[in-house]
Amino acid sequence: MEYEFWNLTIDRSKSRNAVCHMLTQAAEYQGWELERLRRDVTGKRTVRLRRKIIRLRSTL
Template identity: 55%
Template sequence: MDIFIPRDISREAARQLLTEHAEYGQWELSRVRKYPDGSRQVRLRRKILRVRSTL
């Protein structure tokens, strides 16, 4: 999943947006690309949930 964050979004607002995706969507940060104009492209990936055997 890619999210484009424009340059006029504050760092705190971007952090809050990414935190919500991580908590509620089970995503984790994969890569951040920052462009010369100040905008950012954030790539998220699905968090892998390891299941332990109960046997």
């Protein structure tokens, strides 16, 4: 299985609800799933999303 990844850095000024809403929208409408979410000591969030790469096979 092959995946593509999207790495995000979210500033600490964003509320937890805003981040949750943003990640939910990415999952629901774009097919992303959460692989990892880390929060450092300064409050900055580092998010890694992934989604499957679907390759179509030629039948010729």
